Amino acid sequence: MNNKSDVLNHFYNYINKLDSLYNLSEKEFENYNDRVMEFLTASVFNRSSSYENALPLSLKLSNLGDSYTAYLFLKAESKTRKNKYEKIFYKAKAVANLLFTGIYQKSETMLLELLNEVGNTRIDIGLQCYILVMLGQLSAIFKEDYATAENYLVKVQTLYKRAPENNPPGMDSISQEDLLILYYNSLFEIYNRALWKNTEMDRELYIEKVKSLDALPKSEDQYFNILYKLNKIENMIAVKEYNTALQELKYFDKIIKNSVFERWVRPSIFRDYARIYSKIGDSELMYKYAKMSIMSCKIYGNALDENIMINDILDIIFEYGKTSTEVQTNIGGNYFIDQLMRLLRLKDWYTSADHSANVRNISLNIIDYMVKKKRIKIDTTTLNELKYGAYLHDIGKLYIPWFELNKITPLTKEEFTLIKNHTVFGKRILDRLGMERIDKYALGHHERINRKGYPFRLKPDILTNIVAASDYFDAATSTSRKYKTPKNYDRACEELLKETGKGFYPEIISSLCSIVKSGEDPKVYTSEK
Template sequence: MNSWQPELEKIINFENKLEKITSIAVISDEELAEYAKDISYIQNLLSLIASMPQEKRPDIARWDDVVSRLWRKLFAKGDDIDRYTFGDLWLKVLLDQKDEKRILRTATGFIASCRNFSLFEEALEVGKVITERFDNSISGAYANFLNTMGSVYYCKKDFENAEKLFLKAKAIGELVTDEESQGWIVSSRNDFISQEYLNIAEINIEMGFESEGKARELYVKKAEDLISQLDQMQITENLRSFVYVTKSELAMLKGDFKEAPILLDKIEEASKKGSGPYYYSIATTHSRLKALFYSLLGDYQRAYHFIRKALRQVSTKAYPAEDIFVLDEAIKIVRKLYDQQKKLRDGELVKDLVLLLEDKDWYTGGSHSRQVADLCLKIGHILKKDGISRLDILELETAGLVHDIGKLKIPWSLLNKVAPITPKEKEILKLHTKFGREILLQIGLTNCAEIVYQHHETADGKGYPLGKIPTIEASIVGICDVFDASTTVNRRYKKPKTLSEAVAEIVSLSKIKYNPDAVRGIEIVAKSMA
């Protein structure tokens, strides 16, 4: 057991380093490189422990005391992807043990990360395993687990199941001591119970926005009753500040546009002070709610200003699932800003989508998207002259601009990860084609949606997401994406290829990965760039 002490000390040292940074989004390239080394070391170490027979593992309880703190700190510093990856590995280790609360604690963090990555089915699958094992538990750890499972259903917009779980979490929370709550939820007992009131109020507000007439009035009444009970409870100032969020949403639901700005000002003031989990994303939440406020007033330009601000803020840290809420609101606002059919050709809608992505992923959303679009345009003209008359050049350019728009639904910590990407993380990144299609269909760019969906398919039918031969349009976007990514410097791929190296590699894979017509087009374009 003692032979593992040096390894444990390295994790503790890394934990101490985390204390000195505000967010991984703002550290220097040198610090980021060092951070990546530490992450790789811990990832390999946990993988090793998970692969070993139980009798050869270190003292798991002692190690769990350290790594469970690490999960929270990684999340607080904006690194949810490594909380996800480490939690996945460590949960496998803990499930071999019998310590209920430790298992629940790590499962809760892992499921929260799944939720933040929109991996709802994985979250529910793990949740089912844990529920079957501990469903009769009366503990703070289980109450917190139920709360997190409720939030998964909430993000899926399955409000019925979400409310059931929030109510069950509240009932168990009422049975545990404050010491138990502080130890396993990292929250006072009263704050936890109050959080469930807030969660249920949020469900009613959300349902209210989707309803009209008497149905809306009923949801308003339910939310008002819950908030009235909250006002009578003794809770910390941290949570009290966050109650303003729910109150401001309720005011907007009621159409009280005099009260709503007063409450929004209180949220802004709260964002400038305080600490703890309730403050992780309150500035982002404020910007999102300002966007909602102006959207409800019909001032979509100002709404767009604030939702862009929220997207920039959400890149550093968000709690919980604020990323998902911001994107949902952004799509609604973009849809309202433009009449999709009239604006499809003039490019304003597309430019704004790219700006939204640039606010989140500086490399992909900025020059890369524009360069891919430019390459697509050039190849489109070349191939059209050569007889491929069915190509819609403007549509091809548009698809090039928004080919990575699905990355809006991939959290910042994975998009910008510098440490080696694990196989599971690669699979999450691959979801950007599916997400991109969903977003583009939502805003009416139907043809572009199909091109974007297929741009990682290959000529031999071994690409993703479907493993089928792509259309010529998708082939062009895909080859332009690869060419620009391989010849451009960015944070993850430090050494770019020369134009000739990139072309030679692409030509060698003609008819295997790439459509021969698209290959011919990139050869001609590359020669003009030399």
């Protein structure tokens, strides 16, 4: 193509024809990744001219679930803008998309820096309010710090009337109407979340806060009213009016179906069904709607909602498990664990389907061999923990945005850091579900004995290192990973032998390679052998 503008226009026309990345075929998905690389080359590196369709292009990328590409593009776009307000606006929009990917620490730093750049004009106030809304959402969603989130949003409540009555040309989200929609419903949602999580004493306080908020003037905007109705239903759930909430939710579901707003609220509707059915004791429908909630985030590309829904679904399952003999009985078996793995399979196309089971089986074969050769002793309880810890070692990937998890082009440093965080996220999930005894396997399966692994460069114990070696072996020999050529078992063992004493304990690698040399498949486990 002749120039960068042509490349941008061509890419913009291409993505406007896409409804969902999740529904693309494997070949189409690979084509999308290739086109993104071409687009980024033209739009990010050494571009001096602004692009007239920057805002709708970035919105489409975000709606497809590719928020990180939108972030890179908008960050570059902000540098091309000469107007001070436009420069800050595009920076803020870039950070919003970075936040959608889950990279919230850097997002928070950038947002706080942007607050120092705004002045006191009406446009400045609008920009300030928009930034404060994002800080409020960040505090609530990623930190679960509802008091700080409320403080940010209450500031918006006091300021938004000084913002522009209408959005300036080429901008959105900073008019009085837009800010009212953003802050009001964000605040309502925070109060509902606090009601779900807090003690009876705190509940009375938040019930009064909801009443005070409900008494404030509201917008006539259709989207405002959609969100308001949904928040009212969620408040019914929070105050334990489950049957009324279910009736209202079913009615709301019919109204919203096939509307232009469906993509934004469908994950929440399914989540709310799951919450209600968990409270009235219907586990089958609870799990059904839990999975539908997460699946709809993928289909609609709602990356931020995906993080919210994962948190909420885990809480729903955990709360249900505390009172359900069904879950308590099966947590040592397969039912509860399988529900978690089904959630992961919805997200990870290329690695989760067989990888978790393979790592479990390889780990069990290694430990059996080591026990047989008297290299280790292990009791039944610890063996059971190893079994489930190995199976759930990658469960933290639930918190990684779908597109980033399945991306087949090279990752940036930021993206790789996000992917590496699945170890910390895994510990968080297992702890959240009361499974602290196996969280070390999620946290430590990328640690190495020479302290050069991640996330903390710690030396793992031998059982965690068994899972790490099993993970390495299966990844090296997997045929489902599009970004690397699979190795045969003998070649993988050769690589592992080179890592003996560096990444892995010698007795682990010698045991695994002895299994391979015997002709047995380490990915197949039968307890009878």
